[in-house]
Amino acid sequence: MSARRLDACVVDTRNSPNVRLRPVPPAHVSLRDAFWAPRREANGRRTLRTQLSHLESTGALDNFRRLGEGLDRPFKGMYFADSDVYKWLEAVGWHLADHPDDSELRGQAHRVIELVAAAQRADGYLNTYFAKERADERWTDFDLHEMYCAGHLFQGAVAYHRTTGDERILEVATRFADHICDTFGPGPDQRVAVDGHEEVELGLVELYRTTGQRRYLDQAVFFIEARGRGLLGAPYGHREPEYSQDHAPFRDMDAVVGHAVRALYYTAGVADVCAEIDEPDYRAALERQWHNMTERRMYVSGGVGSRYEGEAFGVDYELPHARAYTETCAAIGSVMWNSRMLALDGEARFADLLEWTLFNAVLPGLSLDGEHYFYQNPLADDGQHRRQAWFGVACCPPNIARTLAALPGYLYGVADGEVWVHLYAASGLRTTLPDGTEVELEQATRYPWDETVTFTLRRSATFALMLRVPQWCTEATLRVNGEVQDVTITSGSYLRVAREWSDGDEVRLELPMPVRYLTAHRRVSEAVGRAAIARGPILYCVEAADHADVDPRDLVLPSDPAAFVAGSSDLPGELPALRAPATVLHADRGPLYRSADEEPNVARSPATLTAIPYFAWANRAPGPMQVWVQRDVPVGRGRSVAGGDA
């Protein structure tokens, strides 16, 4: 068994030359809030264990045993089944950062590592699909995820090595990485190729950070530079090059296009490279793509991927609600990307989106019982879409698990003389700043439900607290030791609170959370006449389970969001609900199309509208759900046919 490593960092940019912020090792953070901590406990106690049993029952582990142990049976599952094993291993790695005594999972991970190591070929190659009957087909079809799996191996190995010191899995990873570096490159005996699914890039950068082997970083740059030159041809049943971001070099890209998970693992990998080398073209392309995504191609949940076809981004403003694809993995890709952008720049917009996406696009992918998953996360549904225990393509479940396990690493950042608070959650922080300053503090809050966050200093030191004031918060106030501070507080920025702190000093941030309505740019055609309900960092939805005898799609929002009152719900985990008096437009039994002259006056009746956090939908009886609630019936012939509050 390996020792606990207290300095393990999730994305280890501690020595990266180009970052504004340094990471805080998860082991320096004790997360004990009422929101995330129970979910992380369930993740360790149940999720990671049931996922291992799924990996066993679906044959993903047996695929390794075929090679190492000579198990005589066919390969099972998708050709990228290995990656699910690696993501699980990564999750266990981060889990062990703050659960070092979980010997059961540690033992299971150890056995998995044995299987993985035993399956590696003598030349370092490792992929259980391209083995035995398909051994001759290695590196013949770059749409079959060999490098994608390699990237996940690298991430898993790095995580497990960083938290436990395990050398075995790191050696497996470096041997495979060396094989890849030897095989692909610009040299005379090398091949020029790129994988259909990005992932190896960020895996290589992280492997570089852990091993110090520069060739891994160079290899990541090689793969980025080789992309966009049509090497992939027409992947996957004649899809367009955009599907795999192979239509243009990264430095020329202006928009997020194609398969959303691919696109965002790619941007995350390029951002990782930018932390290590100066590449202004990459930085500029990352910025352009970030703006394109957030201003044209992102759901109000933070989720992305507008098309089932190709699991892909759509064109600008193409954001259908019920047919939103919004794969959980794409949201995780966005979190990965934004966390890297945040480290690069320290700009609050990245942290804002990271938080919003975690709450409203990643978390919906997981049931409240922690054992059922969404692959797609629609923003409206007729009640058919339900979470599953597992999938044939099982990318999302272990992806959520590794994200939850790594979460303490996302809360804080540090710099010389600065402690940056990215996410608000009851927690303790005990770390050392890059300049050597020892910091110890407590964060107390019931965020995201409550607007007060209190920091108590537990050690005297001089540094600045950098407190994120979310974009949605327009009336924040700051108190230090009870005194309101006369400072300009700007939404969507970090508030700098610099001081020679004494043990016991208290900083209190109030982030008022009135219920608000979000509206969409009018080119988002399905959102016309509708608004989404939000409070603080939480997006809400209306669901049938709260509305006996009323289809929630018939509800009309009250004109003033202040009409909402927070209360309890019957959801597990004491989740709150918002309630307001509202109107029901009675079901229109009329034809699909009619002359505008013939529009009926729709009957109305009063009702109570109950909104629940969107992430908690589909945890009760099936029924219609929607995020975008109608504000009023459309105007007809220049006159409003609406009564009531119009």
Added chain:
Amino acid sequence: MSARRLDACVVDTRNSPNVRLRPVPPAHVSLRDAFWAPRREANGRRTLRTQLSHLESTGALDNFRRLGEGLDRPFKGMYFADSDVYKWLEAVGWHLADHPDDSELRGQAHRVIELVAAAQRADGYLNTYFAKERADERWTDFDLHEMYCAGHLFQGAVAYHRTTGDERILEVATRFADHICDTFGPGPDQRVAVDGHEEVELGLVELYRTTGQRRYLDQAVFFIEARGRGLLGAPYGHREPEYSQDHAPFRDMDAVVGHAVRALYYTAGVADVCAEIDEPDYRAALERQWHNMTERRMYVSGGVGSRYEGEAFGVDYELPHARAYTETCAAIGSVMWNSRMLALDGEARFADLLEWTLFNAVLPGLSLDGEHYFYQNPLADDGQHRRQAWFGVACCPPNIARTLAALPGYLYGVADGEVWVHLYAASGLRTTLPDGTEVELEQATRYPWDETVTFTLRRSATFALMLRVPQWCTEATLRVNGEVQDVTITSGSYLRVAREWSDGDEVRLELPMPVRYLTAHRRVSEAVGRAAIARGPILYCVEAADHADVDPRDLVLPSDPAAFVAGSSDLPGELPALRAPATVLHADRGPLYRSADEEPNVARSPATLTAIPYFAWANRAPGPMQVWVQRDVPVGRGRSVAGGDA
């Protein structure tokens, strides 16, 4: 060369026991209107000729030569490439009904028939994909369209035989049909199977009608009854059984589901069966599906197919505009189905939809030059979607060609003592009613642009003129020999005008066509706050080419559709445009989402809105287009932020 057959009928229900209306042979109709006749001329003069050259250059004809002439080259194209040849042959068949002297096309068809006949196997089997290297794979995978191709062979053979008397192609068809009847069935030496793509059913019924061989009708029923029992398994990459309507027996189906072309070729085939045998369950299921389609799953254009994924119907009210799939072939399937329902029942709703679909869902599939095609027909576009000269999957082009060629067969229907006018178009009719009455009349009109239709009797006879009053027409008037008739005229019905007619009698129907706005059921989320412009049977759209410096998506409809004035356009063929003073909402450069409190007052300016017939879009410079035009900005916080005409 074969003789001209004047009695050829497109769907030959002249002897069918269960129909309300009998067909009129196209040769009895001389279509000479300004709308369809030039399109049909172009179809014969250019389209059918260029299509033959595409069939040649893409290898579809060579696929036959591989067998008959032993041409040594691989099969080319899709595995159902044969069907394109058969559809072309069908189109030539109907073309020859009123162009009997087109010896060039007749000669080309003759050579194609030679190729087809020579490729038939000794046992009657005929499919060029399952030949040579794949000869052993016949009937092993029912998703590979062997029966689909057979059905198109039957339709093509029947058409060509009916109009020319050619026996050769009919013999090829019957030999293959016999092979299918021998192979598949309930007998001890037969197999129970159904094809993944419906089409053989209606082909078999038509073959029965032409040959009198009852076994073909029985075989169609067998295939319908065998379907919906899961025989297909999971076709095409693990699609759901709904994709191929294999989820339930037809008699139990309530909704149109799955691949839209499949679904509608299926309903057309079942309707064909219903003309021949009493099957109340089929009739009831057809009705339920028709209502489901027209009340829940159809675009305002009449097009169907809401999803790119699976080229499929969506769920109720799932009707995205820009991502509408609305395959041209699906619209044609709807025309086929509705024409059969019309024959069964004589209800105007079927003729209304047939006409609307022809103008607004089939015709957009063809460029105004007659040589470029849409596969998908979106209802909004950013300017990227353009017609192509041909497709890898080339189902749509010959499908449009055969529809245009057969059009004269859709104009009229007859019954004892009745002449039914389904479509208004300048034409002559000279036919014999089932009861032996000789009828001769002229129809004069500039429909669909003009509201007057005048019938002049050219022979004395006693019968009823049954004139369709479209659903959209609420103020129709009737004159006989100049005198207004005091009759109740009901929209969406046939107006019966019975009389002992004298040569020279004149019947004038006025069908006022004020510009009107269509609105959608409020569950159609993309249509909220929008309306579509229509005049008479024509759906309009707004396109960039008519709006210099204004993105048509920024236009707001005038509140009153009476503001529109008809005028000329710069489109070929003297197509009209509608113009009205309107408002431009200036481009919103704001964020994708914002708090409803922060909604800006959008700047407005006046503009002229020009609407053109939707079928004519994308015939000029590329640019945005939309059918559903915004009516006004949505209300905000209970107050309208709109100025102007609200």
